[in-house]
Amino acid sequence: MADPTFSIGRLAQASGCKVPTIRYYEQVGLMPPPARTAGNQRVYTRHHAERLTFIRHARDLGFPLDDIRDLLGLTETPTASCAEADRIARRNLESVRHRIQRLKLLEAELERMTEHCECGTVDRCRVIEILSDHDKCLADDHPPAP
Amino acid sequence: MADPTFSIGRLAQASGCKVPTIRYYEQVGLMPPPARTAGNQRVYTRHHAERLTFIRHARDLGFPLDDIRDLLGLTETPTASCAEADRIARRNLESVRHRIQRLKLLEAELERMTEHCECGTVDRCRVIEILSDHDKCLADDHPPAP
DNA sequence: CTTGAAGCTATAGCGACTAGAGAATTTAGG
DNA sequence: CCTAAATTCTCTAGTCGCTATAGCTTCAAG
Known part of the structure; x- marks a missing residue:
């Protein structure tokens, strides 16, 4: 019923990014700020995991972060021209x-x-x-x- | 008799480096501090030009500055092993x-x-x-x- | 309940420059 | 000789994409 959630460490493992990198991506607006636990720790969803995989993959291909930002914007309006x-x-x-x-x-x-x-x-x-x-x-x- | 001297601008032209880059190389110890005019402007000699050409060339070839520092050190003791x-x-x-x-x-x-x-x-x-x-x-x- | 791992924020550093501000000096032309 | 334009000066901060550190809090396993 409820989607699985991840701590930042698990997300890092799943995506191949390092933990500080994920926080960095949040800081520069590439990753949306996730929910927090009562104790202020980040809680990620499948959505975050997919987005981060996209980012990681594009980085591997040499896209600069600004380009990735643009591409992510495009994916949010799927009817836009590609x-x-x-x-x-x-x-x-x-x-x-x-x-x-x-x-x-x-x-x-x-x-x-x-x-x-x-x-x-x-x-x-x-x-x-x-x-x-x-x-x-x-x-x-x-x-x-x- | 007297060797020709260069302003930082002429040295930049001659070497293909930009002016701020030359100052940066001095700051990080790759270029020795040159003499100054009465008005505090840098005065370079042929030695500086040669050294800067070496640096520029090595940079073009992808050597990191630390490696260039080492290579420059080697050139100063020509009897050392290569x-x-x-x-x-x-x-x-x-x-x-x-x-x-x-x-x-x-x-x-x-x-x-x-x-x-x-x-x-x-x-x-x-x-x-x-x-x-x-x-x-x-x-x-x-x-x-x- | 304790301990150790994992998480938090904030700041500074990496390499190799580049850009900008604002002041001083030099050079060329008249 | 004088002025105006070009060059140079120092200093600070910014670039990119993280990475490292310090000092703390929270969480999960036993």
């Missing part, structure tokens, strides 16, 4: 692709550094050398704007 | 590779989301659906520890 959700997801996909591209450049550069290091003294170190001389670097562009 | 520099570079290479792996999972998941979105209403949105249901997600592992 074009906005699509736009948010595409934006994050773009950002992920940018980061991959950039990191691949760095990977190549770091490989070059470590492969040619013969581990003598610092004054002949390939790592130091490449870091010191900008011209010897391949990946010298700047990271994309957020 | 094994430590090599170790730092390899550690960062590892970290970059981890991040690439992780981001590729996210990319696949986000592609799956956006490709199947038919942009109707939110209650049938593929993006929202996947975010809501953990079982529908491929990339549900947790990011690697720093």
Whole structure:
């Protein structure tokens, strides 16, 4: 009859979030303030668990909290167009692709550094050398704007 | 005879760092405090420019400031073994590779989301659906520890 | 009833900057 | 030489997404 309820610790276990993180999400308005026991401890419902799973999952996918806030807003009016959700997801996909591209450049550069290091003294170190001389670097562009 | 000197603005231009970033690096001990004019403005030398280029370059390659501090320390004793520099570079290479792996999972998941979105209403949105249901997600592992 | 785990609030810290206020200094042009 | 504009100065606070700590209260098991 009555839905099961959870303490913050159980909710943390169920969701994979840490306890302080859940309180943080409440503080910044991502999670609604739950009911409290007589002794002031938080009591969560299945609704909270679902919402937190959504948040956790979106975080795992790299969505910033502001985007998650927007997505959560959308889920509350299910008849709204999902074009906005699509736009948010595409934006994050773009950002992920940018980061991959950039990191691949760095990977190549770091490989070059470590492969040619013969581990003598610092004054002949390939790592130091490449870091010191900008011209010897391949990946010298700047990271994309957020 | 006298080496050329730079104002903080020129050093910023030359290095690609922003002015407040240079001051920040001084504050956290990465850049040595430069001489000052009679009017208290910073006066930089070629040494500073080289050091800042090193820092900037290492930052571009994803080295954390603490690692950069260590590397700068090494450059000051050129007869030291470069094994430590090599170790730092390899550690960062590892970290970059981890991040690439992780981001590729996210990319696949986000592609799956956006490709199947038919942009109707939110209650049938593929993006929202996947975010809501953990079982529908491929990339549900947790990011690697720093 | 006791004990230990789990919960509470509040504050501060992380990394690596960035932004803003308000005052002082420098530089270029007239 | 003087003024106006650009640059620089210090200081504080804010960003993001938590995490850690301190010092307390409440809850659940035995």
